[in-house]
Amino acid sequence: MSTLDGSASVDDLQPFNDDWMNKYHGKSQIVVKPKTTQEVSEILKYCNDQGLAVVPQGGNTGLVGGSNPVYDEIILNLGNMAAIRSFDEVSGILQCDAGAILENVDNYLAEKGFIFPLDLGAKGSCQIGGNVATNAGGLRLLRYGSLHGTVLGLEVVLPDGTIYDSMGGLRKDNTGFDLKQLFIGSEGTIGIITGVSILAPKRPTAMNVAVFSLSSYEDVQKVFNETKAGLGEILSAFEFFDKQAYELVKKHMKEGGEAERKVFETEGEFYVLVETGGSNNDHDEEKLQNLLEKLMENELIQDGVLAQDQTQFHSLWKLRELIPESAGKAGSVYKYDLSVPVPKMYSLVEKMRERLSEAGLWKEGGGGRIREVVGYGHIGDGNLHINICADKYDDEIEKVIEPYVYEIVAEERGSISAEHGLGVMKAPYIGYSKSPTSIELMKQVKKMFDPKGILNPYKYVVV
Amino acid sequence: MSTLDGSASVDDLQPFNDDWMNKYHGKSQIVVKPKTTQEVSEILKYCNDQGLAVVPQGGNTGLVGGSNPVYDEIILNLGNMAAIRSFDEVSGILQCDAGAILENVDNYLAEKGFIFPLDLGAKGSCQIGGNVATNAGGLRLLRYGSLHGTVLGLEVVLPDGTIYDSMGGLRKDNTGFDLKQLFIGSEGTIGIITGVSILAPKRPTAMNVAVFSLSSYEDVQKVFNETKAGLGEILSAFEFFDKQAYELVKKHMKEGGEAERKVFETEGEFYVLVETGGSNNDHDEEKLQNLLEKLMENELIQDGVLAQDQTQFHSLWKLRELIPESAGKAGSVYKYDLSVPVPKMYSLVEKMRERLSEAGLWKEGGGGRIREVVGYGHIGDGNLHINICADKYDDEIEKVIEPYVYEIVAEERGSISAEHGLGVMKAPYIGYSKSPTSIELMKQVKKMFDPKGILNPYKYVVV
Secondary structure, three states: OEEOOOOOOHHHHHHHHEOOOOOOEOOOOOEEEOOOHHHHHHHHHHHHHHOOOEEEEOOOOOOOOOOOOOOOOEEEEOOOOOOEEEEEOOOOEEEEEOOOEHHHHHHHHHHOOEOOOOOOOOOOOOEHHHHHHOOOOOOOHHHHOOHHHHEEEEEEEOOOOOEEEOOOOOOOOOOOOOOHHHHOOOOOOOOEEEEEEEEOOEOOOEEEEEEEEEOOHHHHHHHHHHHHHHHHHHEEEEEEEEHHHHHHHHHHHHHOOOOOOOOOOOOOOEEEEEEEEEOOHHHHHHHHHHHHHHHHHOOOOOEEEEOOOHHHHHHHHHHHHOHHHHHHHOOEEEEEEEEOOHHHHHHHHHHHHHHHHHOOOOOOOOOOOEEEEEEEEEHHHOEEEEEEEEOOOOHHHHHHHOOHHHHHHHHOOOEOOOOOOOOOOOHHHHHHOOOHHHHHHHHHHHHHHOOOOOEOOOOOOOO | OEEOOOOOOHHHHHHHHEOOOOOOEOOOOOEEEOOOHHHHHHHHHHHHHHOOOEEEEOOOOOOOOOOOOOOOOEEEEOOOOOOEEEEEOOOOEEEEEOOOEHHHHHHHHHHOOEOOOOOOOOOOOOEHHHHHHOOOOOOOHHHHOOHHHHEEEEEEEOOOOOEEEOOOOOOOOOOOOOOHHHHOOOOOOOOEEEEEEEEOOEOOOEEEEEEEEEOOHHHHHHHHHHHHHHHHHHEEEEEEEEHHHHHHHHHHHHHOOOOOOOOOOOOOOEEEEEEEEEOOHHHHHHHHHHHHHHHHHOOOOOEEEEOOOHHHHHHHHHHHHOHHHHHHHOOEEEEEEEEOOHHHHHHHHHHHHHHHHHOOOOOOOOOOOEEEEEEEEEHHHOEEEEEEEEOOOOHHHHHHHOOHHHHHHHHOOOEOOOOOOOOOOOHHHHHHOOOHHHHHHHHHHHHHHOOOOOEOOOOOOOO
């Protein structure tokens, strides 16, 4: 076990105390980085006996302050537990340590012809255990479903040091309550995930991507319906973003020294990215070609670009994947990820712009303290991301946005967190998405697993 | 609310007290059939206050005695709550009462171009609420995944009458513990499911089915690997059965008056059924044709039949679907559904035959008290069904089979119940599949939700 000893300076602990947006700042003096499940167990047992609070931390890529201390909680970082434990090519069942990095695991699976059923912008640093603990959604959910369906088993250390082990990882097992489900999305509040068993699908041998420009959000919805019908079982992603997001990405790429190039003859108000994954490229290209013709004929798209090779495949994906990073370059970003019925999705971005405009914070074309408001997300899942780029994080601005943003979500019976989780940011607002009965049951669950309340306090469902 | 009054005879209650295999027999004097969630709530509140035990009952098609009283528990039957509440064609989200019958719901969805993500032999009488309460698996799991991934929300009445409502049914929602997951597969022990919100996929517009005869279980596995590679995203079912199962089906069909017809030129030791579902029939047929040629070339199959029309599609499926019914005609059936690694699956059937032969109960070719032992199941899910047809249910026979069958499963770290659940039949054997830590946590969950222990006592995880 490597513990930062007394000689470590405050600076050494900074990357563990701060989140990557530089929005949340803890003051912990202790980071422990255990190497085995047994060590995690011993640490938790000790902390539980002594009544010491602990924050579990994976890749620290969260967006709601869930993996940083609020005060001086002990940070238990999983980074030293990163091994792939086993992979069975017959069943596709992968077992790994919680600290394994998503991209590493996906690359490992790619070599065997399999794919990790989850993909995220943060894949280069986020960890599988953190993904499961936050029930991460991401770019492949449309095709492969949620982690509640793909995770087959977990190894979890409970607050008193007990190890709960369901790593056997059978595809089907109806022998009692499916306890592992409670840990998926529990944000480190009832146990620390140390191992994950998950079902990896066969990697598609053919993949294609296309990006369209469109003139209205109504057309985005129409294109979504045509795409589902035309591509059927090979549709693997359907993402949208608005022109404000696209402009930020172009600016960011230019600043990064990339040569300016015209992707679309006709730019639009909205953009849609469609990805297919299948087992026969001829069939897939034919389906995609038929779809394109139909969309053109019906004048649902203004322009379209189809990747011709691997390089273009990745550069088209970058238009979507670079949005969060580009927003970060434009200022301090207030990030909201919301579930609302698809027809209502974009109106929330418009309402937010109006609200900020009325408060004198945002002006069309720039010039206000809010530099930009962009909307993008996973249409297929009803999941909208709103990024609000401010000159800096500021209580005054926050009060204009929150709880207003949660109120307009609640009006549509949506979720105030589609995938980012509650963390410290949204803990006070859970009532906008959950009933008093649900919240009361959640408190009972927390008490059952963590009676002393040592795990990730002040967050999630506050008891 | 319709309650059977004092004038009902014992015979009237028989269908509620007995299970359909005629293996489990309760002695309840009271059946209640509420029409609304509010009525369910009032009944449970009353029973909880008075300390009266209640058995929730759906279509009563279970195989482990989970939906019948053990003694004189009050039967709460959901049959009068069978409405489809709403369906949204944009998102594919269906909301229905727990008592809705699976086949009715699937037919309703078919008219709209959607499919229920679950299919079972008992679809004509099983109910959605019961399917969720038992986490039913069935024939479409390979393609659409488990109910833990497809169920989006539940309405559940807790033992004290409180209504837990998460029917909003968003595709993504990370605001606190995903409590609904606990009810999926809880077998009516912590709450009574009254409403279900579930994601229905688009119904494939092209469907094909083929059945192959093979000479060994090793070839079954090889064909499975070739099929996954060749059919990729359009593979929707991969079922296998042994020649003993096939003989029972042929006999049953003949006794039912169907004209005898030769399905295969060359019969085999094993049979495999492959189903595809896609959005372009030309593409699907080409993939299937290529696969067939490859399997013939490599001599992995002895013979193959491809359905040419809807009638043949259904008659080929009947070869697989009629197995349980045909076994039932052959005697009193001991049914086991087990999860084990695919390479080990069939050896369990062989071990069971050996065991019964050594005990003088079974002879190759017939003549013993055990008339037949058949193996079939869902290779894609690692799920094996063993049916043992006896002259009658008998403790002596049972003692030869159990716990032996659970011991050989535990040796392979498998599950003693892949999909049927625990009920009263397997409650005593949970230790073969779950650790003491898991069982202890389950008992705590039960106590948290049902402190007086009124719901479905003597079953599942016995506190």
